[in-house]
Amino acid sequence: MIDDEQDRPVQFASGVLGWIWPGLGHWKNGEADRGRRIMLGVLGLFLLGLLAGGLDCVDRRDDYLWFIAQAGNGPIAFVADAANNFFLKQGQVGVMLPLSLPGGGTAEINSFKSVGFVNEVGTLFIAMGGLMNVVALLDAMRGPRKVAR
Amino acid sequence: MNLVAWIPIVQPMPGMIAWWWFWVIPLVLGVSTIWKAIRVPDMQHYWREVFTMTAQVLLGMAALAAGLMILVRVIVPLLPVD
Numbered sequence: 400m401i402d403d404e405q406d407r408p409v410q411f412a413s414g415v416l417g418w419i420w421p422g423l424g425h426w427k428n429g430e431a432d433r434g435r436r437i438m439l440g441v442l443g444l445f446l447l448g449l450l451a452g453g454l455d456c457v458d459r460r461d462d463y464l465w466f467i468a469q470a471g472n473g474p475i476a477f478v479a480d481a482a483n484n485f486f487l488k489q490g491q492v493g494v495m496l497p498l499s500l501p502g503g504g505t506a507e508i509n510s511f512k513s514v515g516f517v518n519e520v521g522t523l524f525i526a527m528g529g530l531m532n533v534v535a536l537l538d539a540m541r542g543p544r545k546v547a548r
Numbered sequence: 549m550n551l552v553a554w555i556p557i558v559q560p561m562p563g564m565i566a567w568w569w570f571w572v573i574p575l576v577l578g579v580s581t582i583w584k585a586i587r588v589p590d591m592q593h594y595w596r597e598v599f600t601m602t603a604q605v606l607l608g609m610a611a612l613a614a615g616l617m618i619l620v621r622v623i624v625p626l627l628p629v630d
Contacts, residue, residue: 433585436594440581446557447574453560492558513560516568521560524575531582538586 407542417536418473421528424539437535444528445472452513452521454483465522471529479525487511576605 410428417424422438425431448456457479459466469476486492493511500506513521554562564571580601588597 432591436585436591437582440578440585443581444575444578447571447578449557451561451564451571454558455560486558492555511555511559516565517560520564520568520571524571524578527575527579528582531579535582535586 407545410540410542413542414536414540417532417539418471420473421532421535424536428539428543430543437532441472441528441532441535442475444524444531445475448521448524448528449479450521451524452518453511454479454487455509455511455513456518456521456525457483462522465526468526469522469529471531471533472525473532476525476529572609573602573606576609577602580605 410424413424413427415424416427417437420438421441422434422436425434425437457466457469457476459477459480466476466480487509490507490509493509495507496510498506498508577598580598584594584597584601588594
């Protein structure tokens with residue numbers, strides 16, 4: 400380690416800010432440049448994930464284990480999940496198609512739902528961004544570095 | 549669906565299934581961007597560090613893939629079958 404980090408008090412506010420918006424915790428610590436680059440990385444992964452797999456990649460109900468990792472992105476993950484519910488699951492866009500379930504019965508899925516590799520790539524991008532943002536906010540909670548960066 | 553009819557973010561990207569493996573490059577670049585933003589002591593050489601880490605991870609993955617391919621296609625067929 401470069402500086403004596405054990406002497407620094409834990410900055411919970413920086414952690415919370417880092418969760419609310421990626422990089423904001425470092426910005427509060429006076430490391431705006433570092434925060435901007437964290438924001439670039441996390442939001443880049445988030446947007447690329449949505450571009451690849453669409454809104455269906457963030458699904459708190461159907462993919463809740465993935466969503467635990469995706470929630471690390473902050474409120475934007477919950478907004479994407481709400482948008483998925485509103486636009487895709489309620490059929491505001493696309494066409495609701497009937498689907499026969501293996502155990503009998505039917506359900507409806509949206510024609511814009513992503514499947515296979517497309518869904519997996521998008522889900523993975525957003526989950527990786529969330530996990531990396533957790534690393535970043537834990538770093539922000541250590542407080543500002545004593546060595547000028 | 550063609551690209552003109554695509555609604556970005558709402559719909560999945562059309563045609564990407566053929567080159568899904570290519571997405572490992574932006575994925576690794578994104579992870580490196582965040583990791584190096586946390587770890588590098590001096591931001592002056594930040595992007596060099598990011599691209600170096602990206603190249604290292606991609607080369608490591610390519611080496612693992614090559615090793616697994618040799619194992620599956622060369623070594624395993626040489627094993628005796630009872």
